[in-house]
Amino acid sequence: MKRINYILFAMLLFTAVSCRKEFLEKNPQGELSEEQVQTQDGVEAALTGAYSLLNGNTNGTWGNYASGPSQWLLGEVTSDNAHKGSDNGDQPNMNLLERHSPTSTNDNLSVMWTRCFEGVQRCNNTLRLLAAVQAAPSGQFSAARATEIQAEARLLRGHYYFFLARAFKNVPLITETTTEAVVDNTADIYPQIVADLQFAVENLPDASPRGQVGRVNKVAAQAYLGKVLLYQKNYAEALPLFNAVIASRPNITTLSFTDNFDILKENGPESIFAVQHSVGADGSGGDNGNVGDMLNFPYGNGLPITCCGFFQPTLDLANSFKVNAQGLPYLENNAYRENPYISDLGLSLPQKAAYQVDRTLRIDPRMDYTLGRRGVPYRDWGLMGGDSWIRESSNGGPFVTMKNSIEASQITTGTGPGNTNITGLNVNLIRLGDVYLMAAECEVELGNLTRALELVNNIRTRAGRLPAKVVGGAPIANYVVSLYPSFPNAAYARNAVRFERRLELALEGHRFYDLVRWGVLKPTLESYFAFEGGYFSYLRGIVIDPADEYFPIPQEQIDRSNQVLKQNPGY
Template sequence: MKKLNYLLIVGAATLGLAVHSCSDSYLEQPALGSLSDEVLASKEGVNSLLIGAYGALDGSGNGNPWEVAPSNWIYGDIAGGDAHKGSDGGDQPAINSIATFRTDASNGFLNNKWRADYEGVSRANSVLAVLATMPEGELTEAEATNIEGQAKFLRAHFYFDLKKMFNMVPWIDETTTIYQQPNDQDVWPMIEADFKFAYDNLPATQSEVGRANKWAAAAYLAKSYLYQKKYAEAKAVFDQVITEGQTSNGLAYGLLDNYYEVFYAQWENHKESVFAIQMVSHDGTNGISNANDGNMLNFPYNATFRCCGFFQPSQDLVNSFKTNPATGLPYLENYNANPVKNDMGVNSSDPFTPYTGTLDPRLDWTVGRRELPYLDWGLHGGQNWVRLQSYGGPYSPKKYVYWQETQEANADQSSWAPGTANNVLIIRFADVLLMAAEAEIELDNLEKAREYINQVRGRAANEDGWVHTYVDNGNPLEGFTNTPAANYKINLYPAFADKEEARKAVRFERRLELGMEGHRFFDLVRWGIAKIVLDAYFDYEGSVTSDVTGASFTNDKNEYYPIPQAQIDISRVDGETTLTQNPGYQ
């Protein structure tokens, strides 16, 4: 099974959208670098356009890569309280206002995010437009339907991202001829229709692992239902995904035995990968645009990674991994009481003893902590690995950082900050189980929900998959012992007392399982608890670091980001703008 090669976009996706020169010569010959309609309306041409649409998944070419990162680490995790911006206050200051909900429509990050998603929409639309002009016999019916299904899946993905970011966005499809469309209609029905078409028409497996299949479309369709609180519809599709679903390379969906194997290139495209954006290092371009460059800032400062000290996990997130020493369950209330010990203000040359209380073992695959193994790079160095503790806290990100043992293959040092071959997981099977559990709870099926939640917790309880103590003996992978690195204790939930307890459990489990994966802010918004949770976060975290002190969340405004002013300005028709700003940002 081949891995889809997004590099084929050269001479394909951008060519079909080429802008002609201002000279009259374009009337006599195609612009250099463009392809004729006849070439595009061929099997090779339309497939190249489709690969170009996949190539838009990483957002590259629309501002700095971190501004448009498909992992949504800024808009989902920093805005959701799982992480600080990190670095220092003067570095990438546009993120500061996003983290504290003081941003406005002039923030260039938001404009570039909008542009990146609509670039993807445009490329998907180009595929569908060309497909409609294909000569008879150029494609079999099955080939044409497969291409159409993939293009509609990708378009729905980009619109889903736009919807959860900006809410009211203009719908542009392959039939649109006037692009200054108003944002006065809800795009959920169109997103649903695209995912439904893909679910109904895509094959279960594909020739290349990076391509969307029917089960990825099903999971995304069910997620769309869940976001709209259509719980019965979501449950019906989740049931099918859980019992029948398989990856594009034919693996029945399931949880990997070890939590850490989910995130790293050496185990990629596994049975838990429902839909992932494919990344590759050393692609021959002497750059990292295909090597997860959206996360290029997110490595410990100094240490051996060179750059850049961003995306530092919050103390609030770390505290959520505490477990009750008697039950092995999380503290669903007051988890910030008796916080996990950190090394704030402790020099790396001074002794430090980590927290000795009981913890969920997923903490130390999510967060880099002082004196705990940092993958196979040895023990986390504390203050020396952090740019400014007082601003961003004492912790480092850990998911998606490359391992020392496999760095030659999976790290790319072609730029001033590292790239990696680690795929970006948009939906994984643990996420599916927890979303399905949410639907079951709202339908009063608490026992089924508990089964799904406990499947996820049961994997985390596998001691083989815990972080173990590490002794640096010169051979990275041989340094691990059989002794757990911290006092890990995790157990399964007993029967829930009522629906409210079940809700709290599944919401907390999503944070523990999916922490630092771009979901948190969007989860809080759709649950309707963003203000309660984030104001409490600001009150607590503001006593730990200086970056979010005094921040607050405003209901009926901050649930969505402002429509970028640059987009409003260019939407004018006859002197009137067609785009309307979101409430509270006028």
């Protein structure tokens, strides 16, 4: 089966469906008592419900922007990579996130909190129900399948809690054994996340359970545990896990960068842990699609998808793809900002009418496979048309995002009925390029610069093989990607790995969280605001405080807990 077809569960206690040989292809018929679902089918249905929250959606399609697996809003718009886009009056609470001035009543934060905790609850329900079935006098799972289910549920719980910990830091820990009605948010939840992922590593098979694409396996568990350990700076423990993942897959130089963002190439060898999206007759009309990214397409008449002009790449990100005469990134002192490339931003109407793209611009080709810019082919849509594709360039800039989009030729089968802005494109939570760079980061911190150099250069070798974008029979830019000849010292290597991570994973939801864990959020963003604010007045003068490394606990959750939950410092 190509993808998991998710069903959305309303679970006050447990909800069950009867499962046929295909994974999740029947809609829930009703809500049953706990006793009625203490069966193998009930457990499998509860586990499926835990998977279903990976797309951040509980019901309907609108409003899941902050909880989407791409983390475009909390992971990118809050960084130096992306503007909210659209116009200033649309989704004003997103403006506050971009400017790092959210309040505890921001609806996007409430969505993130509630969706992730619904995922945690579904994992806990699965584990409790499994224990009841296994304790019954008959009808138990085999020991192997019971352990496998437990491992699947615990990995998913680790994922939901990791998303919560990155965003909010201080969150209540609730497991299947918790009996308290209200739990405070003073405990460190990372030990539980590590324990859950370690159990998954030890008990998941190499292949996806039940032979169904989309279920987590041992490789996904290794990558995820390594990532969490990396966030805790446990480099020596994380590195063997990353190396095991790398050894399980072909060398990345042999894999296609664009396959990661192609609806027809999903679940390929680079995909380590992907959220499976489905649209059409077997995808419940869009609820199981990529609803988190539904706003993030170009905006204009006659385009294949016309909603809604959000999530626009920054000038700073675009310029970071420039390379020097040696074909390497401008690593030092933000030199990539010199003589900045801004496309047609700020030109008069006559100047825009006469605009010609600069073919001499020396750039990494990943730029034109990450963002759309005027005069350059955008997928199979044609040449990106500048302002005619943008809702308000004075607010969001001259660029549009690309990785979350699909080909025009794929829209009939790859989008929801009547909702072309809801696609079936999977979102990779972890892909092999991410793992290579996390491993390189560990090698730098452990003093193994030669290995770090090899890993980074593998990523750059693959990037250099991207086909040039061509207009009129000639490349539309001077595409150059060279390999680093050496990493002379740890400081240089660290900077190179971090810069490569920005280029390779741009707009995939990592950037803000990377800046926080590296301890460089304040200097990076204040420098960025000083640069980008020269073009967008709403970004001028922003100061980053320690509180900005996390988001405020939603006030409604504090109120519902009768003040047991405590607000994060600074809010």
